[in-house]
Amino acid sequence: MWDFKHISIIGLGLIGGSFALNLKKHGFPGKVTAVDLNPEAIEKGINLKVIDNGDTTGDVLKEADLIAIATPVGVYKNVLKTIREKINPEKNIIVTDLGSVKGNLVYMCEEELKNVARFVGGHPIAGTEKSGVENSIEDLFKGAKFILTPTENTDTEAKEKIKKLWHNLGSRVIEMDPYYHDKIFASVSHLPHVVAYSIVDAIDILSKQLNEDLFMFTGGGFRDFTRIAMSDPVMWRDICMENRENVLEAIKTFKDSLTHVEKLIEENDREGLKAFFETARKKRNKIS
Amino acid sequence: MWDFKHISIIGLGLIGGSFALNLKKHGFPGKVTAVDLNPEAIEKGINLKVIDNGDTTGDVLKEADLIAIATPVGVYKNVLKTIREKINPEKNIIVTDLGSVKGNLVYMCEEELKNVARFVGGHPIAGTEKSGVENSIEDLFKGAKFILTPTENTDTEAKEKIKKLWHNLGSRVIEMDPYYHDKIFASVSHLPHVVAYSIVDAIDILSKQLNEDLFMFTGGGFRDFTRIAMSDPVMWRDICMENRENVLEAIKTFKDSLTHVEKLIEENDREGLKAFFETARKKRNKIS
Structure with a gap:
């Protein structure tokens, strides 16, 4: 049912928090951690039992077998840099994202993670006008569309695992060209x-x-x-x-x-x- | 508490229907009737106990001591003609409206009803995207603003009675220049x-x-x-x-x-x- 043992989320806001919360609610038995520049978000996430652990440095990423980027798309460059620095390329882990823009960004993620991790772009069609991990919503993704945006470079196994993950959260997965x-x-x-x-x-x-x-x-x-x-x-x-x-x-x-x-x-x-x-x-x- | 004995509504849609319904719900003891070109609206209104009676000809207007126009503003000219034809000028009744445009329309209503009835313009700030008497909403006007748009020609007694009526439905009445x-x-x-x-x-x-x-x-x-x-x-x-x-x-x-x-x-x-x-x-x- 679950292909991962430790999912780490970068950016613990409403979307990242809801992703974490729903992993737990849907029975994900592994570890859920998060990285956020704001220590308060991590503290809240732990107190609310949305995540098991987290930090502001990215050290938790070292142990993850799936990293999910849930920051605003404008900081992806820095996020990818942190990922490259923290992970072990030999583990060939999967990195995915939950961003609202795909297109060039997907190709940039692929390029920046080349030989380091397998990237699969995605976008859950869910959210509210609210922000912050404290507003995380149970079943936010249930019944919602999830747009998966594979490219000619996407690893098939990685893609299937991400697809299965979102199916597990109740989403309807649709594959689409990023552009x-x-x-x-x-x-x-x-x-x-x-x-x-x-x-x-x-x-x-x-x-x-x-x-x-x-x-x-x-x-x-x-x-x-x-x-x-x-x-x-x-x-x-x-x-x-x-x-x-x-x-x-x-x-x-x-x-x-x-x-x-x-x-x-x-x-x-x-x-x-x-x-x-x-x-x-x-x-x-x-x-x- | 209530200054009228028979309130007749012209245009039995969501707003007119909600007005009728709320008169009854707020204890108006008199008669509530309606005029609508569509006989089905009248039938529905009677069946739903929103109004006591009604017709498509305007004959019920003869007995009313308050007429409330709740049609689209584009047909006011015809509505005013019907009112003039049906009512007895000697009774000097009050005519009000629930339209979303005031300005020139208020002056037109005054002009067309001169020597026939006393007009007081109004606009309840309430409604939904729905239409039709069958969608009438209980307490639609409760806590909502009601904009009263008297002019230099407005009869003070008539104005006060309309104000009191909307207070009775729970609205907060605000007076404002029609333009x-x-x-x-x-x-x-x-x-x-x-x-x-x-x-x-x-x-x-x-x-x-x-x-x-x-x-x-x-x-x-x-x-x-x-x-x-x-x-x-x-x-x-x-x-x-x-x-x-x-x-x-x-x-x-x-x-x-x-x-x-x-x-x-x-x-x-x-x-x-x-x-x-x-x-x-x-x-x-x-x-x-």
């Missing part, structure tokens, strides 16, 4: 976050123009709509920067849609605007 | 709806470009984010058209915010993008 992954999630995940942060910014600007705290007049719809604007700024900054081209392309398409609506309103095209809203509603209804 | 109301809600309510519909449109376009149903890859964040895109298209078309100038102004400000983010990403301004997301997050956190 294709980035196109898809630029649209359905990265764009919505950019838009949510931007609309909060716009309402702040409009508040200043009116000299009125407009946020006081928001209702439940607005709260749902902007919940993702409470997500971690560093994580999302890194995602936008790493997936720059696709995110910019998605923003451009969205701006065109918005310009289309603007025109319908300007031209008082009542039938056109109704049809636009109706079509969008139908598309959205399908996933409700 | 000021429209500026505020263009930003915090109308803009978010336009954006939600537009992002669904954009993802549909991106789906076609990739020849992939991108909606299949959305997660919980996206569902929350686009929930309001399931709202009634006619209602929102009417709101955007009636509040055209303010909505266009809000869209323009939002597009500027989006362009700002675009530039930060293009220029790889990591600190700038982080600061932008951080500031938005802080603003949003305040209303969570």
Whole structure:
């Protein structure tokens, strides 16, 4: 059932913490450790029994047979350096990640770990706007998609073991080209976050123009709509920067849609605007 | 406690139905009737015990001492015509509304009902993406803001009675200039709806470009984010058209915010993008 004896997680936030927690909840009998630059995260993780042990130096990585990177994607370079320094290349262990951008990053991980470890890229489609190991969520990955992004360089055995691991946590594993992954999630995940942060910014600007705290007049719809604007700024900054081209392309398409609506309103095209809203509603209804 | 004996609601959808339901739940001892062009809505309303009686012709209005308009704002002209035809001017009854746009509409209602009834404009800040009397919600208005928009023409006694009515339903009544109301809600309510519909449109376009149903890859964040895109298209078309100038102004400000983010990403301004997301997050956190 389990191919690993010691799984070590780098980056003990909500995703890393939830991964650790769910390994334990789903019966992983081995050791779960973590590395985080913030000693408080490690302390909390141990106290909450999310991890067995951990450190800020990366020494725990020496004993791991699986390392899972769960940091913001912007610090992968440093993380890979630490991994290279700590692990024994002869053990040929597996390294995987839980990052929201794949594409070039997967190839960079492969390159940096060449002759040192076997890398398999992955992305669990789960999370919340919350951050921190203390917000780790039981069954976060159950029923959720897990995107596995093997390349022509991926070790087949390693890939199958990672697949099995996520099956064990209840995820539905989908294999996908890393670059294709980035196109898809630029649209359905990265764009919505950019838009949510931007609309909060716009309402702040409009508040200043009116000299009125407009946020006081928001209702439940607005709260749902902007919940993702409470997500971690560093994580999302890194995602936008790493997936720059696709995110910019998605923003451009969205701006065109918005310009289309603007025109319908300007031209008082009542039938056109109704049809636009109706079509969008139908598309959205399908996933409700 | 209650100043009315027979309240008649025009437009028996989610808002009109919830208003009726909550009158009863909060102990209104009088009669509650409704007028709707759709006989099924009236039938459902009676069967669900949301209203006592109703019709499609407006004849029930003859007996009402309060009429509440709860239709999309685009049909107010016709609604006011029906009211004029049905009521007895000598009774000097009160007419109010629950529409999301005030401004010119309030003055139009006053003008059309001059010498016939006393109009008081209002807007309960409550609702969901659902539609229809069958989705009426108990305590929908409890704890919610109710914006009352009196003008220099408003009858003071009528205004106080409407205020008391909404207090009875648990709402917090705020008085506001009708034009000021429209500026505020263009930003915090109308803009978010336009954006939600537009992002669904954009993802549909991106789906076609990739020849992939991108909606299949959305997660919980996206569902929350686009929930309001399931709202009634006619209602929102009417709101955007009636509040055209303010909505266009809000869209323009939002597009500027989006362009700002675009530039930060293009220029790889990591600190700038982080600061932008951080500031938005802080603003949003305040209303969570």
